Amino acid sequence: MDPKIKHRLEARAKIIKAMAHPSRLFIVDQLARSAYCVCELQEMIGDDMSTISKHLSVLKNAGIIKDEKKGAQVYYSLRVPCAIKFFDCVEDVIKRNIEEQKMIAQ
Amino acid sequence: MDPKIKHRLEARAKIIKAMAHPSRLFIVDQLARSAYCVCELQEMIGDDMSTISKHLSVLKNAGIIKDEKKGAQVYYSLRVPCAIKFFDCVEDVIKRNIEEQKMIAQ
């Protein structure tokens, strides 16, 4: 494979990979509505705070979210509004999968 | 976290995870244009055929692509047209990341 194309694919994969985790999807979904600090997200998700912090760093490193310090807290927000559009398509796939399941079950 | 929400997030993550690999992104991109058999994709990507076959099974298992036997060959095609829309948003993120890189470099 052409190394230039390969490099582009890797860049794309990095961004998609950053979203490819239940907690990180949840975070993106929440940040699409409003900014939250780490401890708020931690309370919603329930995992250890260090785990949440690492998820946030993955998303930030991919350029999907941004952070802003406010005193002791760090508030995160969505950097790219279109990130939510992912969900529309994903839901399409899920719907289709469920429909097909029903078809087979008949 | 509410188990119902958790389950939905896992379902979404599975689909996104299926896309989160350079070769699989390439495959989706190609199949968006036309159907291809495994050996054609293998030639384009260059990895072992068993590797390609496993990538295809991941995508198929997620409901993103479908397969159709034609004699000895198996042709794969996109099952969900919107899968390409992923790329638009991903490209947005990449563009922004590059812009920011330039800003910082100044």
Add this chain to the structure above:
DNA sequence: ACCTCTATTGGTTATTTTACCAATTCGCCA
């Protein structure tokens, strides 16, 4: 200055993913 609350980082372990090779299955044709 000290304590506390918030967040990140380092370290460890368990799990998952990936890629290759080898073996097997399946269809086709001589």
Add this chain to the structure above:
DNA sequence: TGGCGAATTGGTAAAATAACCAATAGAGGT
């Protein structure tokens, strides 16, 4: 029916990911 090409499956080793705990860093208040 024997062999060939296409594809999948099983096995294995290396690498990446994820979650926790512990330790550290910073800000704010007392």
